[in-house]
Amino acid sequence: MGKRMFTRRQVLATASVGALATVANWPFKGIIIAGQDHNKLAIHGGKPVHTEGWPKWPVWDRNAENDIIEVLRSGKWWRGRGGHVAEFEKRYAELMDAKRCLATASGTTALLVALHVLGVDAGDEVLVSPYTFIASYNVILLTKALPVFVDTDPETFTMDPNKIEERINDRTTAILPVHIFGLPVNMDRVNEIARKHNLKVIEDACQAWLAEYRNKKAGTLGDLGCFSFQNSKHLPTGEGGAIIGNDDEIMDRCHAFHNCGRPYGSVKATTPYPTRGSNRRMQQFQAVMLMSQMKRIKKDADVRLENALYLNSIIKEIPGIIPYKLADGATRSAYHAYPFRYKKEYFNNAPRKRFLEALNAEGIPCWGGYGPQNKYGLIREALNSRGYKRLFPEERLRRFREENHLPGNDQLCQEAVCFFQSMLLGNKRDMDDIATAILKIYKNRDKLV
Numbered sequence: 175m176g177k178r179m180f181t182r183r184q185v186l187a188t189a190s191v192g193a194l195a196t197v198a199n200w201p202f203k204g205i206i207i208a209g210q211d212h213n214k215l216a217i218h219g220g221k222p223v224h225t226e227g228w229p230k231w232p233v234w235d236r237n238a239e240n241d242i243i244e245v246l247r248s249g250k251w252w253r254g255r256g257g258h259v260a261e262f263e264k265r266y267a268e269l270m271d272a273k274r275c276l277a278t279a280s281g282t283t284a285l286l287v288a289l290h291v292l293g294v295d296a297g298d299e300v301l302v303s304p305y306t307f308i309a310s311y312n313v314i315l316l317t318k319a320l321p322v323f324v325d326t327d328p329e330t331f332t333m334d335p336n337k338i339e340e341r342i343n344d345r346t347t348a349i350l351p352v353h354i355f356g357l358p359v360n361m362d363r364v365n366e367i368a369r370k371h372n373l374k375v376i377e378d379a380c381q382a383w384l385a386e387y388r389n390k391k392a393g394t395l396g397d398l399g400c401f402s403f404q405n406s407k408h409l410p411t412g413e414g415g416a417i418i419g420n421d422d423e424i425m426d427r428c429h430a431f432h433n434c435g436r437p438y439g440s441v442k443a444t445t446p447y448p449t450r451g452s453n454r455r456m457q458q459f460q461a462v463m464l465m466s467q468m469k470r471i472k473k474d475a476d477v478r479l480e481n482a483l484y485l486n487s488i489i490k491e492i493p494g495i496i497p498y499k500l501a502d503g504a505t506r507s508a509y510h511a512y513p514f515r516y517k518k519e520y521f522n523n524a525p526r527k528r529f530l531e532a533l534n535a536e537g538i539p540c541w542g543g544y545g546p547q548n549k550y551g552l553i554r555e556a557l558n559s560r561g562y563k564r565l566f567p568e569e570r571l572r573r574f575r576e577e578n579h580l581p582g583n584d585q586l587c588q589e590a591v592c593f594f595q596s597m598l599l600g601n602k603r604d605m606d607d608i609a610t611a612i613l614k615i616y617k618n619r620d621k622l623v
């Protein structure tokens with residue numbers, strides 16, 4: 175599976191010994207030890223710092239193979255009234271400290287169900303973080319509501335709580351905070367504002383499995399929390415998603431809606447099909463695979479956390495490198511990516527693009543995070559559509575366009591640098607290589623442009 179796999183014990187052993195003791199001096203020593211060759215940047219033909227590859231993703235347990243074949247041979251591939259999907263729901267709710275869970279076909283469908291059930295309707299407005307995967311916008315647009323962007327705090331990568339209230343008006347019905355990269359949003363402030371203005375809160379926790387806010391699981395802090403199990407995610411099964419919540423009546427309505435509007439629990443059969451609905455169901459194959467994947471999720475999360483904290487402690491020493499900061503009240507990130515900001519002023523004004531090229535060349539895969547999607551074509555297309563022109567007064571759409579300037583988000587989109595979550599499943603030496611490579615680039619900054 176992995177090009178280079180570590181046993182859990184090896185990872186923990188290497189990561190825990192004197193993790194913080196060597197911080198200040200270590201990276202500098204690394205470059206000197208490496209010798210002449212290492213001092214020339216790989217983009218200029220020097221030897222890359224890291225040549226051993228990285229842990230691969232996704233991975234799976236051999237035992238899942240039997241379980242999947244059993245489902246195949248049973249002929250019961252859909253969830254019906256329960257089956258493996260219901261068992262997964264029970265286990266995932268337990269893992270997340272939630273009362274209930276509903277499995278869905280994807281994270282996108284989880285969000286669509288949550289928006290519908292919490293009453294977000296055509297012509298409403300939903301406050302959303304612009305720094306996210308595009309699905310967080312699309313679900314609002316598909317609900318024919320207006321995604322109103324709350325600027326991002328570049329330090330925390332998440333919704334700036336001080337910018338929420340100014341965006342609220344009498345059409346606002348919900349807030350959709352995104353725990354991007356697994357970094358929890360300041361949920362105390364979001365919930366306080368939501369209560370004051372009578373708004374629903376839907377957490378996009380699609381990257382935040384086992385992240386914590388005041389030691390509570392991300393996804394359990396608002397009215398509903400949504401998760402994704404797509405191929406790249408930490409609990410991957412190709413496609414899949416879930417909604418978690420503590421209110422039985424709301425969760426019954428989620429179930430009914432996701433199953434063509436058939437009655438479920440407190441959603442009674444007053445007539446056949448008492449409510450509207452859709453098909454957003456998870457398959458049995460996905461559920462058995464997820465139950466197998468769940469066996470490793472806590473251990474993986476601990477390894478990512480330990481490596482990320484170690485990486486923080488060493489790279490923050492390098493000028494112009496600013497690791498993410500947790501929002502007030504956030505106690506644990508899930509690290510769907512490890513993000514930091516690159517300040518080009520400290521690197522001889524070399525553009526981030528050049529820094530990314532140099533770091534990739536050193537054998538450290540990285541990318542620049544999300545772009546300024548609030549300026550992308552989908553928003554213009556929606557606002558110019560016949561439906562939106564009917565649903566919103568011209569004046570409202572004009573003001574939306576005017577207010578669609580997000581300096582914090584724009585800054586972050588220019589400065590962010592991300593490492594893939596799977597890299598954090600490596601060992602301490604791998605983290606040292608990351609720091610060495612960044613420092614090597616810093617030391618060669620005069621040759622970077």
Ligand SMILES: *Cc1c(COP(=O)(O)O)cnc(C)c1O
Pocket residue numbers: 280281282283306307309310352354378380381401402403404413414415
């Ligand atoms: C992955 C993701 C989604 C959508 O999940 P899918 O399962 O791909 O539909 C939504 N929001 C965020 C932040 C995500 O990362």
